[in-house]
Structures are given as structure tokens and as C-alpha cells.
Amino acid sequence: MDLTIFNAIIAVVIAIAFAAANAAYLVLAERRGAGRIQRRPGPNVNLFGILQPPCDGIKLMTKQLVIPGGADKALFMVAPVLAMAPAIMSFVTIPFSDTIVAHSMDVGVLMIFAFASFGGMAILLAGWGSRNKYGVMASVRAVSQNISYEVPMLITVITIVMMTGSLNLHELASAQSGGFWNWNIFPVSLKDGFMLQPLMPVSFLIFFICSLAETNRAPFDLGEAESELVAGFHTEYGSMGFGLFFMGEYANIVIGASLITILFLGGWGCPFGLFPGVWWFLLKIYLLIFSFIWIRWTFPRTTIYGLLNLSWKILIPISLFNLLLTAGLLKVF
Amino acid sequence: MGAYFSEIFYGLQSLVIGLGITFKEFFKPVVTVSYPFETIKMSDRYRGHIELVEDEEGNAKCISCGMCQRACPSGSISLASKSVEYEVEVKGEMKTKKKKVLVKYDLNFTTCSLCGQCVESCSVGAIEFSKEYNLASFNKEDFHFDLLNRLKERNS
Numbered sequence: 001m002d003l004t005i006f007n008a009i010i011a012v013v014i015a016i017a018f019a020a021a022n023a024a025y026l027v028l029a030e031r032r033g034a035g036r037i038q039r040r041p042g043p044n045v046n047l048f049g050i051l052q053p054p055c056d057g058i059k060l061m062t063k064q065l066v067i068p069g070g071a072d073k074a075l076f077m078v079a080p081v082l083a084m085a086p087a088i089m090s091f092v093t094i095p096f097s098d099t100i101v102a103h104s105m106d107v108g109v110l111m112i113f114a115f116a117s118f119g120g121m122a123i124l125l126a127g128w129g130s131r132n133k134y135g136v137m138a139s140v141r142a143v144s145q146n147i148s149y150e151v152p153m154l155i156t157v158i159t160i161v162m163m164t165g166s167l168n169l170h171e172l173a174s175a176q177s178g179g180f181w182n183w184n185i186f187p188v189s190l191k192d193g194f195m196l197q198p199l200m201p202v203s204f205l206i207f208f209i210c211s212l213a214e215t216n217r218a219p220f221d222l223g224e225a226e227s228e229l230v231a232g233f234h235t236e237y238g239s240m241g242f243g244l245f246f247m248g249e250y251a252n253i254v255i256g257a258s259l260i261t262i263l264f265l266g267g268w269g270c271p272f273g274l275f276p277g278v279w280w281f282l283l284k285i286y287l288l289i290f291s292f293i294w295i296r297w298t299f300p301r302t303t304i305y306g307l308l309n310l311s312w313k314i315l316i317p318i319s320l321f322n323l324l325l326t327a328g329l330l331k332v333f
Numbered sequence: 334m335g336a337y338f339s340e341i342f343y344g345l346q347s348l349v350i351g352l353g354i355t356f357k358e359f360f361k362p363v364v365t366v367s368y369p370f371e372t373i374k375m376s377d378r379y380r381g382h383i384e385l386v387e388d389e390e391g392n393a394k395c396i397s398c399g400m401c402q403r404a405c406p407s408g409s410i411s412l413a414s415k416s417v418e419y420e421v422e423v424k425g426e427m428k429t430k431k432k433k434v435l436v437k438y439d440l441n442f443t444t445c446s447l448c449g450q451c452v453e454s455c456s457v458g459a460i461e462f463s464k465e466y467n468l469a470s471f472n473k474e475d476f477h478f479d480l481l482n483r484l485k486e487r488n489s
Contacts, residue, residue, distance in 0.1 A: 033359075035363075036358075036359045036363070037355045037358055037359050038358075039358055039361060039362075039363050039364045039365070040363055040364070040365040041363050041365065041367060044367060045367075294352065294355060294356065294359075295352070297355060298351050298352050298354075298355040299348065299351060314341060
């Protein structure tokens with residue numbers, strides 16, 4: 001595809017619109033889901049609370065933006081933008097179907113993970129810049145969490161990339177086309193000859209847990225543990241600064257679900273090889289997002305030690321073993 | 334090493350059990366109502382503020398004896414009555430008799446503690462607890478209830 005200026009602007013506008021619409025309506029979906037799990041209706045005025053997100057947006061935008069005294073103004077202002085922007089950037093290279101992609105890059109996976117690491121920095125700057133002890137403590141936690149979970153996540157991605165031989169998200173997804181037996185989540189693949197990797201479901205589980213942790217969501221929301229740290233890194237943020245952090249979180253959820261879909265669940269491919277297209281992709285990501293919401297409202301928050309132990313003692317050894325096993329099996333088959 | 338894997342296994346198992354419980358709850362009917370638009374029926378034993386009971390003709394059953402007024406520990410009830418003469422047939426001849434008729438029954442709900450001694454003390458069962466609980470106002474006067482008027486409004 002030719003990337004002229006005009007095309008680029010259209011792609012970015014669509015990416016922003018998609019990210020913002022998803023962020024707004026996932027908040028509603030989250031609240032409805034939370035309500036159902038707790039057996040209450042959730043926001044339900046005006047047709048399932050359809051007007052709730054615009055009202056929330058107006059409320060946030062009309063509030064005063066308070067910059068605390070002694071805060072580092074530049075860092076304080078730049079942090080929320082830094083939380084939202086990488087999420088939008090990542091949409092540029094995600095293939096929604098065989099043809100719908102803003103810009104298919106050969107290093108798409110690399111680009112997404114490079115931008116994902118900005119998320120940790122946004123939290124660090126927010127906590128540091130707001131000159132608040134709770135903010136700083138939350139930042140320290142969130143950064144150690146993000147670093148711990150990026151390691152097993154990237155090792156798992158390397159496993160997949162080794163099997164497919166490409167860093168292009170489009171190729172990663174189309175390598176799994178044809179039916180659910182070709183998906184990376186299952187141990188056996190028949191595409192391009194027989195291939196057996198018995199630990200692929202474990203890889204999927206590791207990647208799933210890491211995406212939950214990377215989005216800083218419950219049960220891994222140590223960065224904003226209300227019971228200990230007031231509101232964590234966004235304690236001092238009000239108005240749209242808080243709104244951007246909030247939207248960034250939900251946009252990151254969509255990115256995480258899209259990545260899981262592309263890397264493990266066959267992207268836009270149908271489970272039975274019928275009518276592949278964008279609808280399968282959307283169905284898969286929204287099912288994954290439902291499971292994110294479901295998990296959030298089921299489990300209580302972990303402790304910071306439990307969180308780090310899970311990563312360093314369980315996820316990293318297992319994903320390293322998985323990487324070695326995959327390398328060996330690639331030699332065998 | 335065995336303990337390491339069994340911990341992972343049982344940990345995952347307990348997580349899946351938890352997810353199963355919330356998934357089942359997700360599809361069960363909701364137990365709350367959207368309050369201002371829907372309300373639930375109050376239980377029979379609910380004690381709201383008091384209300385006058387009407388007799389067969391739609392008038393207050395109250396005989397204006399004043400027992401409730403005296404029983405009230407907070408002095409929240411004030412009532413007034415007047416004597417009226419009426420004729421009744423006794424052994425074939427008409428006789429004129431007197432009886433008390435309630436003309437005013439005020440409840441000052443700001444001091445009422447809902448103890449229910451007025452209802453207990455009433456010898457003819459002329460007052461009962463209402464099921465009213467939507468009582469909120471910025472105006473103190475809204476809690477001075479004219480119960481006789483409320484009875485009339487209920488009947489009209």
C-alpha cells in the first residue's frame with residue numbers, strides 16, 4: 001500500500017476514532033459486566049446506558065485542570081498524553097483483516113512492543129511529576145511490574161516468531177489461516193507440514209496473564225491500589241488528564257486483545273475456514289475483552305510480592321523452557 | 334520441585350473455580366431494582382409514620398379518646414375533637430345522644446421516634462403504620478402531617 005500523506009492522515013483519524021470509541025464504550029461494557037456479575041443492572045437509563053459515555057466525557061472535559069503546587073509542570077502535562085498516544089500508534093499496524101490495515105510493517109510486532117513500553121514510562125512520569133508520595137510509590141510499583149511482565153511476554157512472542165519466521169503481524173496471522181487446528185494456541189499444526197509443540201496452550205496462558213498485567217488491570221492493578229495508595233499514579237490528576245489515563249487503559253486492552261488474537265487465535269480467520277474477515281477478528285477481540293472484564297470482577301488484587309513472584313518464579317522459567325523446547329522441536333520437524 | 338508444580342496446579346484450579354462462580358452469577362436475574370423508577374413492596378411489619386384507619390363509611394375510625402396523645406413519649410401527636418348530637422332509636426322512641434368527632438389530628442414527624450406506642454395504646458385500632466418511606470425534603474414543614482386531611486385525600 002502506498003503511504004501518501006493523505007492516506008496516513010485518514011489512517012490516523014480512523015485509528016483515533018476507533019480507539020476513542022472503544023475506550024468510551026468499553027467503560028460502559030465494563031460497568032454493565034460488573035453489574036451483572038454482582039447481580040445488579042448497572043447503568044441502564046436510556047437503552048442500556050447508551051448515553052453514559054458521552055455524559056462522562058462532558059463531565060470530565062468541563063472540569064478544571066488542577067496542577068498541584070511544586071509539581072513538574074511539563075512532566076505532569078505530558079504523562080497522560082504519553083499514556084494515550086502509544087495505544088493509538090499501535091493501531092496503525094494491527095491488521096483487522098486480510099485487507100484492512102493502516103500500514104503493514106515488517107517489524108510490526110517490534111513496533112507494538114516498543115510503544116507498549118511507553119506505557120510504563122507514562123506512569124513513571126505521572127507519579128514523579130505530580131510530586132505526591134503516593135504517586136511516586138505507585139510509579140515504582142507499576143514500573144517494576146511492567147518490567148517483570150514484559151520479559152515473559154517477549155519470550156513468548158519470540159517463540160511464536162521463531163515458529164512463523166516473521167515479525168509482520170499480517171504474516172503471523174495468515175500463517176494460522178484455514179481452521180482452528182492451525183491456530184498457535186493448539187499444540188498441533190498441519191500447515192506447511194506436521195508440527196507439534198505440546199506447550200502452546202501454556203504459552204497462550206502466559207501471554208494472556210502478561211497482557212492483563214501490562215494493562216495494569218485488576219487483579220494486577222498495583223499501580224492504583226486504592227486501599228493503600230489513594231489512587232496511585234493518577235492521585236493528582238483530575239479533568240481530562242485522568243480521562244486520558246482512563247482511555248489509555250481501555251485502548252491498551254483493545255491492543256492486548258488484538259495481539260492475543262493475532263498471535264494465538266488466528267487473527268481474522270474463521271475457526272472452520274469459512275468467510276474469513278474482519279467480523280471474526282472483532283468477535284474474537286470482544287470475547288477476549290469480555291474475559292478481561294470477567295477476570296477483573298472475579299479476583300481480588302494480588303500483593304506486590306505475589307505479583308513479582310508470579311512473574312520471576314513461574315512465568316519466566318516456564319516461558320524460557322518453552323522457548324528452548326520450541327527451538328529443539330523446530331530442528332526435529 | 335513437586336511442590337512447585339502442585340502449587341501452580343492448585344492455584345490455577347482455584348482461579349478457574351472462582352471464574353466459574355462469577356460466570357454462573359452473570360446469567361442469574363438481577364436482585365436490585367432501579368430505585369426511583371421501580372420500587373419493591375415493603376414488608377408487612379414495616380413501620381412508617383402512622384396513618385388513620387377508616388371505618389365502613391370512609392370516616393376516621395378514631396373516637397378522639399386521646400390515648401395516643403398521652404402515650405406518645407415525644408409529644409408528637411396533637412388532636413382535637415368536637416361534640417356532635419345525633420339521634421338514635423332506643424325502644425321505639427328517638428333519643429338525642431352526644432359523641433365526639435375528630436376535627437384535627439396532627440403528627441409532628443420531626444420528633445417522632447417510630448416507637449409505636451400510639452398504635453399499641455389505641456383501644457379501637459384506629460391508627461396503623463403506613464408503608465411510606467420516600468420522605469425527603471428541604472422544608473421542615475413537610476413533616477408536619479395532617480392525618481385527617483391525608484385520610485380525605487386517600488378517599489377522594
